[in-house]
Amino acid sequence: MKPRMSLLLCLSVGVATALPAVAHHSFPAQYDINKPVTLTGKVTKVEWTNPHIFIYVDVADDKGSVVNWAFEMGGPNSLIRQGWKRDSLKPEDTVTIEGSLARDGTHLVNARTVAVDGKKLFAGSQGGEAPAK
Amino acid sequence: MPCLNSHRRATVALVSVALAILCSTAALPAAAQWVGYPTAGVPRKADGSVDMAGPVPRLPDGKPDFSGIWTAGNPAKPKEGGDKAGNGNDIGSSRYMANMGADMKDGLPYQPWLIPIVKERTANLALDDPHIRCLPDFFLRAYGLPHMLKFVHTPGILVVLDEMNAGYRQVFTDARALPDSPTPAWQGYSSAKWFGDTLIIDTIGTRDDSWIDWNGSVITEAAKIREEMRRVDFGHLEIKVTVDDPKAYTKPWTVTLKQRIVVDAELIDEVCLENEQFVKRMGLEAKDKSSAK
Numbered sequence: 001m002k003p004r005m006s007l008l009l010c011l012s013v014g015v016a017t018a019l020p021a022v023a024h025h026s027f028p029a030q031y032d033i034n035k036p037v038t039l040t041g042k043v044t045k046v047e048w049t050n051p052h053i054f055i056y057v058d059v060a061d062d063k064g065s066v067v068n069w070a071f072e073m074g075g076p077n078s079l080i081r082q083g084w085k086r087d088s089l090k091p092e093d094t095v096t097i098e099g100s101l102a103r104d105g106t107h108l109v110n111a112r113t114v115a116v117d118g119k120k121l122f123a124g125s126q127g128g129e130a131p132a133k
Numbered sequence: 134m135p136c137l138n139s140h141r142r143a144t145v146a147l148v149s150v151a152l153a154i155l156c157s158t159a160a161l162p163a164a165a166q167w168v169g170y171p172t173a174g175v176p177r178k179a180d181g182s183v184d185m186a187g188p189v190p191r192l193p194d195g196k197p198d199f200s201g202i203w204t205a206g207n208p209a210k211p212k213e214g215g216d217k218a219g220n221g222n223d224i225g226s227s228r229y230m231a232n233m234g235a236d237m238k239d240g241l242p243y244q245p246w247l248i249p250i251v252k253e254r255t256a257n258l259a260l261d262d263p264h265i266r267c268l269p270d271f272f273l274r275a276y277g278l279p280h281m282l283k284f285v286h287t288p289g290i291l292v293v294l295d296e297m298n299a300g301y302r303q304v305f306t307d308a309r310a311l312p313d314s315p316t317p318a319w320q321g322y323s324s325a326k327w328f329g330d331t332l333i334i335d336t337i338g339t340r341d342d343s344w345i346d347w348n349g350s351v352i353t354e355a356a357k358i359r360e361e362m363r364r365v366d367f368g369h370l371e372i373k374v375t376v377d378d379p380k381a382y383t384k385p386w387t388v389t390l391k392q393r394i395v396v397d398a399e400l401i402d403e404v405c406l407e408n409e410q411f412v413k414r415m416g417l418e419a420k421d422k423s424s425a426k
Binding site: 024025026028029030047049050051052054072075076077080081082102104106108 | 167168221222257258259260262264265267296297347398401402403404405407408409410411414415
C-alpha cells in the first residue's frame with residue numbers, strides 16, 4: 001500500500017471528531033474563529049517543523065491573480081500520531097483547506113482540515129477552541 | 134602457526150555472525166517508528182482494553198513504580214480524558230492549565246502586587262507567556278498542559294522527561310537534605326522520601342516569575358512546594374500539591390492534579406525553537422527587547 005493511500009485510509013473517517021486540539025500559543029490572539037475560510041490551490045512549500053507545521057499554497061482569486069497563502073497546522077508529533085508523514089503533502093499537490101483567517105489581515109490561516117485527493121484530513125490545529133478557563 | 138589459525142577461525146566466526154544478523158534484520162518487515170509499539174507489562178481486560186484499575190507496578194525495592202507516560206486526566210471528567218488509557222493521539226489538558234485556582238472559591242490567594250499582573254496577562258491572552266517563547270514549562274504547569282510526560286523511576290531517582298522542548302526534571306529519591314541557599318533553576322531542586330506508598334517530594338530553588346498557568350499566575354524564589362505523589366492503580370497518578378510562597382500568595386494553597394497513563398506510544402520531538410513564528414508574526418520581538426532593558 002502506498003503511503004499516501006495508507007494515510008488517507010487512516011484519516012478519512014471521523015475527521016471532525018474529537019481529535020486533539022494542541023497549540024503552543026493562544027488561538028484567539030492570532031486568529032478569528034468568526035472568519036472561516038475555505039481556499040483551494042497548489043502547495044508550493046511544506047515546512048515540517050516544530051512547534052507547528054506550515055504549508056504554503058498558491059491560491060488564485062476570481063480575477064486570476066495568484067497569492068501565496070500560509071497555513072498553520074498542528075505539530076509534527078501530533079500529526080505523526082494521526083498517520084501523517086513528512087511527505088504526505090508535497091509541492092504541486094492540489095489541496096482545499098478549511099480554517100480561520102488571521103486577525104491582522106495577512107494571508108495567514110489556521111488550518112482545521114486539509115483535503116487532498118478528495119479526502120479531508122485533520123490538520124491538527126486548534127479549530128478555534130480557546131484554552132478552557 | 135596455531136596463533137594465526139586461531140585468529141582466522143575467530144574472524145570467520147565473527148563474519149558469519151555478522152552475516153546472520155544482517156540477513157535476519159533484512160528479513161524483518163519495516164517497523165513503525167514511535168507510534169503503536171506495544172508497551173510492555175500493561176494489564177489488559179478480556180476485550181484488550183487497558184485495565185486502568187489493575188495493580189500498581191513495583192520497583193525492585195517493593196515501592197510503587199511511577200514509570201510510564203502520563204498525561205493530564207481526570208476519571209470524573211470526560212473532557213479531561215475520562216477513564217480510558219491514552220494512546221498519544223488523544224492527549225488533552227486539564228482545567229488547571231488555564232487556572233491553577235479553578236477549584237478554589239475565591240481563586241488563588243494572590244499578594245496585592247500580583248493581582249494586576251495576572252489580570253493583564255489574562256486579558257491579553259498570555260502574550261507574555263514564557264511558554265510561547267519556547268522556555269521550559271515549570272513542572273506544576275506541565276502536569277496540565279497537552280504534552281506528554283515520561284516518568285523514568287529507579288530506586289535512587291525519578292526523572293521526568295517532558296515532550297515539550299526535550300525538557301527534564303530530576304527528583305532525588307534518597308531523601309537528601311535540601312540546600313540552604315539554592316541557586317534558582319527552571320524546575321527547582323527536589324528531594325523525596327517515602328511515606329508508605331506515597332512519595333513526598335519537597336522542592337525549593339525555583340525561579341522568580343515561573344508561570345504555573347495560562348492566566349499568568351506564578352511562583353517565586355521563595356516558594357516551598359510539597360507534592361504527595363501516589364499511583365492509585367495502574368492507570369492513575371494523583372499528585373496533591375501544596376504551595377507555600379509568601380512572596381506571591383497570602384497563604385499556602387493546595388490543589389490535587391491527576392494524571393492518566395498513556396500506552397503504546399512514545400515521546401516525539403517537539404522542539405519549539407525550531408520554527409516558532411507566533412512571536413514574530415504578532416510583533417512581540419520589539420516588546421520583548423524593550424522589557425529586557
